[in-house]
Amino acid sequence: MKIAVTGASGLIGRTLVPRLQADGHEVLRLVRRTPRAAEEHRWAPEHRRIDPALLADVDAVVHLAGEPIRPRPWTEGYRQRLLASRVDGTTTISEALAAAAADDLGRRRVLVSGSGIDYYPDLGDRQVTEDDGPGDSFLARLCVRWEAATAPAAEAGVRVVNLRTGLVLGPGAPLVRILGLVFRLGLGGRVGSGQQYWPWISLTDEVEAIVHLLGSEVSGPVNLTAPNPVTNAEFTRTLGQVLHRPTPLPVPGFALSLALGEFARSSILGGRRAVPRKLLDSGFTFAHPDLDGALRAALSRR
Template identity: 70%
Template sequence: MRRTPRTADEHRWDPEHRRIDPAVLADVDAVVNLAGASITPRPWTRAYEQRLLTSRVDSTATISEALAAVAADDPGRPRALLSGSGAGFYGDTADRLVTEDDPPGDDFIARMAVEWEAATAPAQEAGVRVVCLRTGLVLAPGAPLVRVLGLVFRLGLGGRIGSGRQYWPWIALADQIGAIRHLLAADVSGPVNLTAPSPATNAEFATTFARVLHRPAVLPVPGVLLTVALRDFARNGVVGGQRALPTRLQQSGYTFAETSLEGALRTAVGRD
């Protein structure tokens, strides 16, 4: 944490300056690092994009280098690093199915994900098992997507965005947590898509959300307006998307708790 520790179980680190005492991790078997500035639906300036990038790369490099240092002192101990990434790694893939074997896209979010994952290199080179969690849209109570779209739909202003044909790779909160717990012990390394087995188009998402909230979904949002306002956030994750499948996660033996978009949305808005 970045604030002053309050108990003996808390430890301070400074990812902005890539400082952490490696001794903190000497007796640690696994680290889950999801740190990074929040991605929010707001106008994206170059300064904001730089903040998104550096917050992710610096925190990941800080943890990775510290794990590499302790692994060098105790090479026989198995260690794991589960590091955040995003399904935006693939760029806008239209209706093409993508798995962990597909290459990255070329927009800002995709390039950021590439650098984010590359920051785990020191740990990998030191023999630490590294898993990069390419997470989709997490459907959870209070999640930005659920909060913002929920308000829009409750006001009767909801509808598809752009063509509505773009795929949104979603995952229920229970499965995000369940998958991370599973991957802490599974014999898996490299990128893993944390997405539900059934990515939905934006039009399907809008129709389902409206049904859950008992509201209409009749007001489409022009994609060009969002692209002008939100730049790569809109191109990659709103007007565009990824039809990403959790191939490696399922191959490793994970069983999803929630495969229904409607069920996940009902839980997220408290209507299950």
């Protein structure tokens, strides 16, 4: 297959590109800067510009680009950057794929496009599947618009998959770096009540799931989360065991809310007991179905 990838320099993209190349696929990396290699090609998502020829003969696009969601107060300007980077980029890719499909009706194409598990509301202990509707938080509304931006491709007959990804655990992942440091210093503990569910997935399974979805017939939203979600208290306890550190210091929820505002309330103090129903139904097998193994792999020193 000939596959174009956006966000190839990010955590997932850096692992995905060589994985696809190892399988013999031809990979084009779409970048916003000046290209530095033959397989790199420039696009300008902020201006909704891309050379139509770039996607004319591709079989698939894996679209992972977007402004990183950081643990910081969300100013109005930052919210707009988060939204625009996702909607503009996805619209650009989707419309270009739709045009390519119109010119070449014989080629079966697929768009695998990023989204987030924050699409859903916090439903407490209730399991969340792809059939559940969206929440009303800022991140939920962002995900709704992000996924809606793939409509031009879907309407043109392109198979579209929306990756509702959970917390990715892998070497170099921001969550792993931050929590690893805090816990190694003996300062770790549950956050807030600790009863909120943290839907997670190992970096290995994230990448292998994308590869699997490229070759399957699955379409629509897919939860990219491990089959065994855990509460924050369970996550904390397991991380402490892996690092052989105590976890005595709970972090008050009100303090995080004051410091980080809606980011804390939605992504840290809130939770979703999301399960990967469609992924499992399609025959995917997880390398790291349980948190202990995923954390050990993520924290291994390479």
